[in-house]
Amino acid sequence: MTQRAIEVDTLRKEFKSYSSRSGLAGAFRDLFTRNYKVVPAVNDISFTVNQGEMVGYIGENGAGKSTTIKMLTGILTPTSGKIIVNGMNPHKQREQFVQTIGVVFGQRSQLWWDIAVQESFRLLKKVYKVTDEQYDDHMNHVIKTLDIEPLLDKPVRKLSLGQRMRCELAAALIHNPPLLFLDEPTIGLDVLVKLKIREFLKEINEKYNTTILLTTHNLTDIEALCDRVIMLDEGSIIYDGALKHLKENLGDGKELQFQFLEKVDLQAVKALTTGMPVKWALDEKEHIFTANVEDHDELVSMLIAKIVANYKIKDIKINETSTEEIIRNIYEKGAVEVG
Amino acid sequence: MFYVSMFFQYLSQYIKTRLQYRTDLFVEFFSDLLSQAINLIFILVVFGHTDLLSGWSRDEIIFIYGFFLVPFAVFSAFFNIWDFNERYIVKGELDRILTRPIHSLFQIILERLELESLLGGITGIAVMLYAGSRLGLTIEWYEPILFIVFVIGGALVYGGIFIMLACISFWADARTSLMPMMYNISNYGRYPVNIYNKLIRFVLTWILPFAFAGVYPAAFFLEKKEWYWYSFLTPLIGIIFFVLSVMLWNQGVKKYRGAGN
Amino acid sequence: MDKYLEMIRIRFLMMLAYRTNYYTGILIYSINIGAYYFLWKAIYGAKTDIQGLSIAQMTTYVAISWMARAFYFNNLDREMAMEIKEGKVAVELIRPYNYLGMKTMQAFGEGIFRLFFFSLPGLIIVYFVFPIQFTWDLGVWGLFAISILLSFFINTELNLLTGITTFFLYNNTGLIRAKRVVIDLFSGLILPMSFFPGWAQEIMKFLPFQGISYIPSMIYTEGFTHQQAIAALGQQFLWVVILYLPILWLWSIAKKQLVIQGG
Numbered sequence: 001m002t003q004r005a006i007e008v009d010t011l012r013k014e015f016k017s018y019s020s021r022s023g024l025a026g027a028f029r030d031l032f033t034r035n036y037k038v039v040p041a042v043n044d045i046s047f048t049v050n051q052g053e054m055v056g057y058i059g060e061n062g063a064g065k066s067t068t069i070k071m072l073t074g075i076l077t078p079t080s081g082k083i084i085v086n087g088m089n090p091h092k093q094r095e096q097f098v099q100t101i102g103v104v105f106g107q108r109s110q111l112w113w114d115i116a117v118q119e120s121f122r123l124l125k126k127v128y129k130v131t132d133e134q135y136d137d138h139m140n141h142v143i144k145t146l147d148i149e150p151l152l153d154k155p156v157r158k159l160s161l162g163q164r165m166r167c168e169l170a171a172a173l174i175h176n177p178p179l180l181f182l183d184e185p186t187i188g189l190d191v192l193v194k195l196k197i198r199e200f201l202k203e204i205n206e207k208y209n210t211t212i213l214l215t216t217h218n219l220t221d222i223e224a225l226c227d228r229v230i231m232l233d234e235g236s237i238i239y240d241g242a243l244k245h246l247k248e249n250l251g252d253g254k255e256l257q258f259q260f261l262e263k264v265d266l267q268a269v270k271a272l273t274t275g276m277p278v279k280w281a282l283d284e285k286e287h288i289f290t291a292n293v294e295d296h297d298e299l300v301s302m303l304i305a306k307i308v309a310n311y312k313i314k315d316i317k318i319n320e321t322s323t324e325e326i327i328r329n330i331y332e333k334g335a336v337e338v339g
Numbered sequence: 340m341f342y343v344s345m346f347f348q349y350l351s352q353y354i355k356t357r358l359q360y361r362t363d364l365f366v367e368f369f370s371d372l373l374s375q376a377i378n379l380i381f382i383l384v385v386f387g388h389t390d391l392l393s394g395w396s397r398d399e400i401i402f403i404y405g406f407f408l409v410p411f412a413v414f415s416a417f418f419n420i421w422d423f424n425e426r427y428i429v430k431g432e433l434d435r436i437l438t439r440p441i442h443s444l445f446q447i448i449l450e451r452l453e454l455e456s457l458l459g460g461i462t463g464i465a466v467m468l469y470a471g472s473r474l475g476l477t478i479e480w481y482e483p484i485l486f487i488v489f490v491i492g493g494a495l496v497y498g499g500i501f502i503m504l505a506c507i508s509f510w511a512d513a514r515t516s517l518m519p520m521m522y523n524i525s526n527y528g529r530y531p532v533n534i535y536n537k538l539i540r541f542v543l544t545w546i547l548p549f550a551f552a553g554v555y556p557a558a559f560f561l562e563k564k565e566w567y568w569y570s571f572l573t574p575l576i577g578i579i580f581f582v583l584s585v586m587l588w589n590q591g592v593k594k595y596r597g598a599g600n
Numbered sequence: 601m602d603k604y605l606e607m608i609r610i611r612f613l614m615m616l617a618y619r620t621n622y623y624t625g626i627l628i629y630s631i632n633i634g635a636y637y638f639l640w641k642a643i644y645g646a647k648t649d650i651q652g653l654s655i656a657q658m659t660t661y662v663a664i665s666w667m668a669r670a671f672y673f674n675n676l677d678r679e680m681a682m683e684i685k686e687g688k689v690a691v692e693l694i695r696p697y698n699y700l701g702m703k704t705m706q707a708f709g710e711g712i713f714r715l716f717f718f719s720l721p722g723l724i725i726v727y728f729v730f731p732i733q734f735t736w737d738l739g740v741w742g743l744f745a746i747s748i749l750l751s752f753f754i755n756t757e758l759n760l761l762t763g764i765t766t767f768f769l770y771n772n773t774g775l776i777r778a779k780r781v782v783i784d785l786f787s788g789l790i791l792p793m794s795f796f797p798g799w800a801q802e803i804m805k806f807l808p809f810q811g812i813s814y815i816p817s818m819i820y821t822e823g824f825t826h827q828q829a830i831a832a833l834g835q836q837f838l839w840v841v842i843l844y845l846p847i848l849w850l851w852s853i854a855k856k857q858l859v860i861q862g863g
Binding site for chain 2 (some may be wrong): 015070074076077099108110113115123129
């Protein structure tokens with residue numbers, strides 16, 4: 001039987017938000033009585049994650065991703081609902097619980113700013129009560145794989161963002177936790193560092209069967225790492241399942257890109273294809289016309305025929321719809337109908 | 340045991356960091372000395388115009404001020420939480436604290452150690468010795484022990500009050516904290532409480548018991564028998580306020596909203 | 601000028617938005633005044649006056665100087681130090697306004713806010729609790745108004761000067777703290793200048809600090825004669841002008857340094 005790493009049942013978090021009245025007189029009235037309303041940031045969500053899974057947790061800004069992560073890590077108390085992570089209630093048994101998780105917040109440092117990286121590691125080693133053998137056994141490998149050996153004696157404030165993130169990741173793994181939360185771990189990093197971090201995450205997942213929950217805006221991260229995605233919109237889960245499944249079912253469209261030799265007007269192109277189920281978009285800078293159509297062969301060839309008959313073509317590309325496009329479509333429609 | 344060893348771990352990091360910025364250390368110490376000197380000047384100037392303050396002489400007031408400096412120095416060294424609201428709530432540093440397996444308040448105390456403030460205690464003892472010798476006070480064998488107990492009690496009173504003030508940030512939306520302003524009020528514990536009216540005396544004794552970090556315990560060493568009762572209450576009040584503040588803190592952490600919401 | 605007025609308005613709204621600060625602020629100022637009142641009462645004991653001030657005048661002096669402090673007080677030095685250390689000043693310098701001017705206007709907005717929503721209600725509370733003598737002489741009020749405006753400028757200029765030193769010292773927290781205690785004592789906030797020994801008063805005449813608190817409070821409590829009041833205003837004005845010079849000078853050096861180091 002597979003073990004449950006995370007179990008969430010009708011989890012809810014509400015925030016009180018104040019709306020201020022406008023103008024000076026309004027602000028003065030606010031001194032005495034306030035308008036406030038209760039906003040659910042996370043709206044009765046339920047899901048489970050098994051040990052060893054790598055799950056992508058995605059959603060737009062303000063969809064409730066960080067709030068969920070903060071409840072799962074014991075930082076915030078839920079308004080209602082049940083959370084069991086690693087068999088514990090994160091907020092109630094906080095000090096015991098956090099011993100079993102690792103957390104990386106991309107925009108916030110876990111390391112001490114003024115002291116050398118290895119000093120931070122040493123302190124964290126004591127904080128998590130890691131023995132010397134465990135540390136040597138595990139961390140030597142982590143340090144080598146992430147290639148941070150030469151950074152260890154530098155103070156954190158002197159590191160570049162990419163260097164710092166690698167150190168942050170290593171710091172989160174000092175106690176070799178069975179569950180790792182990563183909140184925007186690759187934000188602002190260059191491609192090489194991103195690749196290195198992805199490789200590393202895959203490796204520890206295979207080696208230690210570490211469960212990883214990842215939130216990110218960068219869908220390539222998710223595509224590279226996660227088999228499963230949980231998609232959040234306005235506090236509710238709108239999709240929970242395999243990434244592949246999502247692509248097969250919703251990614252059945254094609255994207256056609258045209259570049260013309262002459263100057264062409266978007267309106268004219270649209271007029272030309274009226275009656276066809278085509279969505280046009282124009283990249284103004286590159287003068288690339290993009291048409292999104294459903295994937296049946298006749299329609300694609302009809303569209304191409306019509307365009308070619310009317311304009312001189314410089315280039316044509318036919319693409320599968322990207323994950324990004326799929327997700328944008330989902331958010332526009334507001335729900336997912338799979339299957 | 341674990342917490343004691345953590346204390347020394349953080350302490351060694353703290354010393355390493357401080358040694359990197361030695362000039363800061365010097366400037367900080369100098370400005371502390373200056374503010375102590377200015378408070379002394381105030382007392383001296385005031386007594387240029389009067390000999391007795393509600394039955395207390397100039398040297399007695401100076402002695403009380405000297406005593407006050409010691410628990411205050413201990414408090415400043417260990418409860419450096421003036422900027423708790425900005426640093427931990429507004430900037431969200433508390434997120435990081437809460438993902439570590441040590442009590443959150445203890446972690447913050449460890450992170451914010453400022454042991455150089457202890458030097459203020461040495462000034463305080465010097466001032467006490469000076470005023471004490473002018474008053475002809477002698478030191479009994481048990482007095483150093485009681486002194487330590489009272490100092491710890493006074494520091495806990497301060498710690499408790501300021502932790503409770505820090506807890507306000509968990510509930511209220513204040514952008515800046517009230518703590519610097521409260522510092523003004525804490526000053527009144529330095530003067531003999533019988534100069535105040537009943538209400539303020541009550542506040543300084545039972546609500547914001549700053550008098551237990553100054554005049555009450557100092558009265559014992561000044562051999563003011565009528566205040567002995569209060570002197571011996573010092574450690575008790577300190578423990579009560581500190582325990583209350585930790586309980587309030589534990590409740591407050593549950594209300595923490597996180598940053599950027 | 602419009603943008604500066606807008607900045608005053610924004611600060612005003614910001615202050616209104618944090619009401620916990622507002623309520624407790626009034627309370628704490630009242631307590632402060634109260635505690636000094638008792639301290640002074642004990643100091644006066646049976647005496648009817650010390651250095652020409654009666655106990656009633658002294659109480660009024662304390663109340664007025666705290667309430668005036670709410671107007672002139674600001675944390676510009678700390679704000680500037682923070683912005684300089686975090687590198688935000690470089691961005692500010694690109695914007696189409698004078699950074700120091702903007703800072704001053706922000707502080708002014710805050711000051712006006714506190715004057716109306718803080719000092720006035722606070723003063724009314726204090727009036728009912730302690731024996732304070734209010735004057736109804738409009739001429740005195742007028743002189744007082746001019747005087748606290750000048751106080752604001754002297755104090756703000758000192759803050760700006762302290763703030764600018766962040767460019768030259770890596771960490772000036774100590775300096776900022778020291779400046780604050782020096783101003784509290786030598787401005788006459790906790791002790792009127794006339795209480796100091798003669799030689800100290802002589803020295804202080806050549807320093808700008810008493811223009812911050814002592815002069816407006818003495819004008820209000822009518823501890824000054826009319827001629828003395830006018831002369832004191834002149835002295836304040838002179839300090840506003842004199843302090844402006846080192847600011848200009850240091851700021852131009854600081855800007856050059858910023859360009860070279862790239863912020």
